[in-house]
Amino acid sequence: xxxxxxxxxTVRESGGVVVLVPDFFGRLGLSGGFxxxxxxxxxxxxxxxxxxxxxxxxLENRRLVAEALHIEPRDLxxxxxxxxxxxxxxxxxxxxxxxxxxxxxxxxxxGLITTSREVSLGALAADxxxxxxxxxxxxxxxxxxxxxxxxxxxxxxxxxDRLNAVGAPPQSLYAAIGPAIGGCCYEVGDDIAxxxxxxxxxxxxxxxxxxxxxxxxxxxxxxxxxAIAGVxxxxxxxxxxxxxxxxxxxxxxxxxxxxxxxNAGIISINR
Ligand SMILES: [Zn+2]
Numbered sequence: 001x002x003x004x005x006x007x008x009x010t011v012r013e014s015g016g017v018v019v020l021v022p023d024f025f026g027r028l029g030l031s032g033g034f035x036x037x038x039x040x041x042x043x044x045x046x047x048x049x050x051x052x053x054x055x056x057x058x059l060e061n062r063r064l065v066a067e068a069l070h071i072e073p074r075d076l077x078x079x080x081x082x083x084x085x086x087x088x089x090x091x092x093x094x095x096x097x098x099x100x101x102x103x104x105x106x107x108x109x110x111g112l113i114t115t116s117r118e119v120s121l122g123a124l125a126a127d128x129x130x131x132x133x134x135x136x137x138x139x140x141x142x143x144x145x146x147x148x149x150x151x152x153x154x155x156x157x158x159x160x161d162r163l164n165a166v167g168a169p170p171q172s173l174y175a176a177i178g179p180a181i182g183g184c185c186y187e188v189g190d191d192i193a194x195x196x197x198x199x200x201x202x203x204x205x206x207x208x209x210x211x212x213x214x215x216x217x218x219x220x221x222x223x224x225x226x227a228i229a230g231v232x233x234x235x236x237x238x239x240x241x242x243x244x245x246x247x248x249x250x251x252x253x254x255x256x257x258x259x260x261x262x263n264a265g266i267i268s269i270n271r
Contacts (some may be wrong), residue, residue: 003249007235009033009176016040017068022176022237025267028134030071030267031121034178034239037251039064046251046261049102059100063213071120071268076098078122079109081145085153087111087162092118104243111155113162120121120268126241126251129180129218129227130265131156135168136158141267146222148188152195156222157229170230175237178265179250182242183208183217186254196221 002013003020010021012033018040021033038044046053059073066073077090078098088109095118098105106112112121121143123130128147133156134140142159144150152182183206193214195205204219204267205216219238227233243252243263250259 002242006239006241009239010266012068012226013040014068015064017045017064019065019068019240020179021069022132022174024134024174024176024235024237028174029173029269029270030134031270032132033069034130035065035069035264036249037261037263040254042259047264048262060097065264066199069266071266075118075120075268076122076266077112077119078102078105078124079095079112079145080105080107081110081124082085082108083147083149084108084110085150085155085189087113087142087144087155089141089162090114090116090119091123092116095119097121111142111159111162112144113140113142113166114269115140115166117269117271120266122264122266124262125178125180125265126253126256126260126262127181127186129222130174130178131159131222132178132265132267133159133163134174134267135163136172136174138166138168140166140268141269143265143267145269146218148192148216148218151218151221151225152199154225156225160229160231171232173231174235175231177219177222177236179241179243179246179263180219180255181241181244181252183215183220184242185244186216186218187213188216192216200224204238
């Protein structure tokens with residue numbers, strides 16, 4: 001990943017695999033971070049097992065990324081991701097669901113929360129944001145897959161509520177918003193702009209008109225939602241990397257279409 005510097009994150013490389021790790025992970029005893037689309041030598045790091053793929057190559061990609069993120073690939077738990085607003089609680093027994101086959105992913109959800117040290121939560125995306133959230137003094141972590149629909153449904157704030165319910169109040173939370181399509185590149189139709197305007201009083205802050213077309217800034221919307229849910233603004237870290245502008249570094253559905261691979265965001269409480 002040729003990134004000079006991303007405030008709040010560290011770009012780390014091991015064996016040619018470059019990852020983006022939120023700085024608070026080290027302080028809080030977490031493993032994980034965000035993957036890039038290829039290794040330094042040019043190997044694709046598509047992490048999506050769905051579709052007509054060479055499964056063994058994808059599993060090897062997951063192994064490489066897991067190693068760089070300091071997690072065990074067999075600990076991964078992945079949600080089905082249906083662009084909804086539902087989170088599932090993940091326990092020890094869920095370890096490995098979605099890790100080797102998409103068949104046993106946690107169905108019907110876009111967010112995961114856990115207090116288990118036996119699992120690593122993972123989400124896949126190409127333009128949608130993956131948000132990793134952790135508590136300062138409580139072993140509790142969550143992630144959400146938040147694209148246009150998930151953000152409209154405010155899934156990030158639901159994750160904050162769920163963490164609060166397991167003893168991690170919003171003021172104790174850190175959040176990292178991964179690479180995602182930015183307001184620079186995400187042109188949306190008037191219907192979508194209207195949906196946001198009629199749902200959020202602050203929609204004007206995240207919708208801009210560029211050359212007569214509405215552009216939606218999803219990472220900015222998520223940042224706003226987290227802050228409204230009670231997360232301190234100074235504890236919310238956005239990678240600020242647009243998957244379309246930085247398509248050389250990250251997969252983008254908008255740029256590449258249905259053939260686009262998937263980047264991952266992963267979070268795990270260290271054992
Ligand atoms: Zn862009």
